[in-house]
Amino acid sequence: MGLKANGCDFRKFVNYEDSDDLYLYEVGRNKCTPLYSYEHLVKNRIIIHIIKKGKGILRINNKQYDIHKDQIFLIPENYRCFYQADKDDPWEYIWFIIGGPKIPLMLKEAGLTPEHPVYTPVSDSRVITELALDTLKNYKRQYYCIGNLYRICDYMIENSSRKEEITVSNSLRYVKNAISYIQLKYSEPVKIEQVASALGLNRSYLTRLFKDATGYSLQEYLLTYRMKMAVKLLSDKSLSVAEIAKNVGYNDTFTFSKAFKRHYGKAPSDYRSVEIKVSTGTITNV
Known part of the structure; x- marks a missing residue:
């Protein structure tokens, strides 16, 4: 059963970060009342809203955009945004709070950027809406949800009204290659x-x-990726912390443990002592 909070018809915090490139933190749906509004300043996250019905406005970068059914709008990280449902035809939307090193690149390929925060598909928009609704329905399945987000991004890239204007520049290729x-x-x-x-x-x-x-800076991304791989390896009890340190690019255990504790707030051995069971929501000492 959906969680009702802050005017939301459905909202779930999922915190899916196992993928290397794309993370999903929250999913939700809202059937807004007339003139329902919200102001955002999101840190280190991106929000996309998929308009299922109705219309409204978005204000960002001192500009106002009129948005309607079948469009998608972006709330970029570290930008102050305001959006409001129409008085006569208030919108209903699905939203995803997402992140990850490649998500800005994928959205940019689709033509969705802080400078162009509204996406209009040239083909059947029901594909995106159906994938979004399917993700809400299956929000407990991490890899299923991430797979759907990749499909949404792919469809957006292939069916963007700005596709002819967009060329993947050498700079983006360099970033992907890095x-x-x-x-x-x-x-x-x-x-x-x-x-x-x-x-x-x-x-x-x-x-x-x-x-x-x-x-991200390059150093931040390298560190974050190594720490993420270290967490995966810590689930293998047959590996020592010293072995894990070497497996993620550290020549000595002390330097690795120090970096890990700075990143997660716990030493690797302490982190390993707690098994988080997402399926039950319990924390069990092991």
Whole structure:
């Protein structure tokens, strides 16, 4: 049964971060009352709203956009936004709070950016709506939900009204290649200079491109990815912390443990001592 809160018809906090590129934190649906409004300033997250019915307005970057059924609007991270349902035909929408290093790139390929925060499909918009509703219905299934989000992004890219205006620039290709390089080499003692060198770029130039495109610095992304892989390995009780440190690119356990504790607030051994059972919502010491 759906959770009703703050005017929402359905809202679930899921916090799905197992995927390397795309994270899902919250899903919801709201059938708004006339002139229902909300103001956002979201940190380190992105929100997309899929308009199922009705219409309303979005204000961002000192601009106002009239938005209607079948469109999608973006609430970018670190931008103050205001949106409001129409007085006579208030909208009903589905929203996803998402994140991850590649999600800004995927949305940009679809033409959805802070400068262009409204998406209009050129083909049957029911595909996106049906995928979104299916995600709400199956919100307990992490990989199913993430798969649906990839399908939504793919459909948006292939059916964007701005597709002809958009070309994937060399800078975006460099960023994608940098992500792929890190995901391939994270288990080695790789340095940022090596990433830039492998792509034939100056370090400072690549660092700027990466930060602008993803919101992460290269060093932050490398650290975050290593920590994420370390958490997965900690579930394997046959591996020692020293072995895990080497498997994620650290030559000594102390440096790894220090970085892990700074990232998660717990030492690796302490983190391992708690098993979180998402299916039951219980925490069991093991």
